[in-house]
Amino acid sequence: MAVNNKIRQFFFPSLTPKFLIRASSVALFAYLFFGYLCIPFTIQGISMEPTYRNGGVNFCWRLHTLFSEPKRYDVVTVRFAGSKVMLLKRVVAREGEQVEFRDGGLFIDGKKIEEPYVRYPCHWNLPPRRVEKDCVYVVGDNRSMPIENHYFGQASKSRVMGVPLW
Amino acid sequence: MVKIKYLLIGGLVVIIGMVVVFYFFPNEEKKVKKQFRLLSEGVLKSPEENAFTMLQKMKNIGALFDEHCELKAPSQSLSGSYAREEISTYAGSARAYFSKLDLKFYDFHIIFSERAVAKVTLTARLTGRSTAGEQADETRELDCVLKKIENKWLFSQIEVVEVLKK
Numbered sequence: 001m002a003v004n005n006k007i008r009q010f011f012f013p014s015l016t017p018k019f020l021i022r023a024s025s026v027a028l029f030a031y032l033f034f035g036y037l038c039i040p041f042t043i044q045g046i047s048m049e050p051t052y053r054n055g056g057v058n059f060c061w062r063l064h065t066l067f068s069e070p071k072r073y074d075v076v077t078v079r080f081a082g083s084k085v086m087l088l089k090r091v092v093a094r095e096g097e098q099v100e101f102r103d104g105g106l107f108i109d110g111k112k113i114e115e116p117y118v119r120y121p122c123h124w125n126l127p128p129r130r131v132e133k134d135c136v137y138v139v140g141d142n143r144s145m146p147i148e149n150h151y152f153g154q155a156s157k158s159r160v161m162g163v164p165l166w
Numbered sequence: 167m168v169k170i171k172y173l174l175i176g177g178l179v180v181i182i183g184m185v186v187v188f189y190f191f192p193n194e195e196k197k198v199k200k201q202f203r204l205l206s207e208g209v210l211k212s213p214e215e216n217a218f219t220m221l222q223k224m225k226n227i228g229a230l231f232d233e234h235c236e237l238k239a240p241s242q243s244l245s246g247s248y249a250r251e252e253i254s255t256y257a258g259s260a261r262a263y264f265s266k267l268d269l270k271f272y273d274f275h276i277i278f279s280e281r282a283v284a285k286v287t288l289t290a291r292l293t294g295r296s297t298a299g300e301q302a303d304e305t306r307e308l309d310c311v312l313k314k315i316e317n318k319w320l321f322s323q324i325e326v327v328e329v330l331k332k
Contacts, residue, residue: 017170020178045303080289080307080329082273087305087330126332138330153330 037062038165039083047140047150048088050119051075052164060086062162070094070136070160072108073117077161078138086161089138089152090117099137101126101147106139120144136160194319195276198284198312201319202271205230208257211267211294220261228254231321232313238325264302267294282314287327 013019034040039060046054052075060077070076070091077086092115093099093108100107104122106115122143131137131154139152208227211220228250235253237244248256261267272289279285291305311323 017174020174078329080273080305080327081275081287082289084272085289085291085305129332151330153332155330159329 039162041077041086043088047142048075048090049142051090051117051141052088059165060162061165064163065160066162070157072113074163076136076138076163078155078159079161083161087138087151088164089140089155091136092139093131093137095131095133095135097137098128098130099126100128104143117141118143134158194278194284194314198276198286198319199274201230201312201321202274202286202288205321206269206271209261209267209269209292211261211264213265220258223261224254224258227257232315235321236311236323236325238323240328241326263296264294265297267292284312284314284319286310286312 039062041058041060043052043054043056043058052058060083065076072091072094074091075088076091077088079086092106092113098109100110101124104124106113107128118141120142124143124147126147134157135154136157137152137154140150143150205227208223208230211223231250231253233250234247235250236247237253239245270291270293272291273287275287277285287307287309289305290308292302293304294302296302307327307329309323309325309327310321312319313322314320
């Protein structure tokens, strides 16, 4: 009987002031945490395969970029007008560096950069260009498609929202 | 204790009242958003769409635009001032290329710079399948200007923001 009461109390608690305050606090915390600090998202698209698969679920951890600058090899989320739709890309160069693709190889300031995360064959060619101030150069890991079909380039650091949790 | 309970219930009633007022009473922001919803409905295409629906939708899309609308989309080779009829025709030919099409808008930021001018920044996502069977999935940030003419908000400028610069 006591167990039944406890179960009933758990699923249908009495609307006491204490309960209402507790429930409101949990709701407010969840709203702020999942709305601004750790934003859940689903991956739609293949531009980061095989590192991140289409249909995967992840969280955008915002504190990482609030307190530190994005570094090379960091996977970051880049926002459009807000956080509802974001791009998931990898930082390959920082401001002031020169980016170039030669027959699929990434060259930063003329030096070839090893990219173990690129698993699919790539034959991209892109003339050298310098990353502007307060920008980072982001590219997806999947470069098997023609360069024209891949959305990449330099983005303002202010657009970098955070990093995926895993 | 009883007083606190009544206070909480009173507070809850006030909050619910405010939410109801906010959601059900029309305001200019909602009218602006409605234009985007109508544009989405106009662009939406299913494989079963017949010629009559197509013509009706083309007409509906045209009605959402000002007599002349400034379009700035360098990546789509669209730049300049276009008449309402031109936009309607362009939308029709673009829709004809697809067998299935869906346009969704996210993250609205609306500023009323003047009484009859609304500046809207948002994310637009276009998904679909071409008649040749190719999948399309394009997301862009848009800066739009809508003007209130004869009590209707009409698109007078649309600019595609360059989030990633190659």
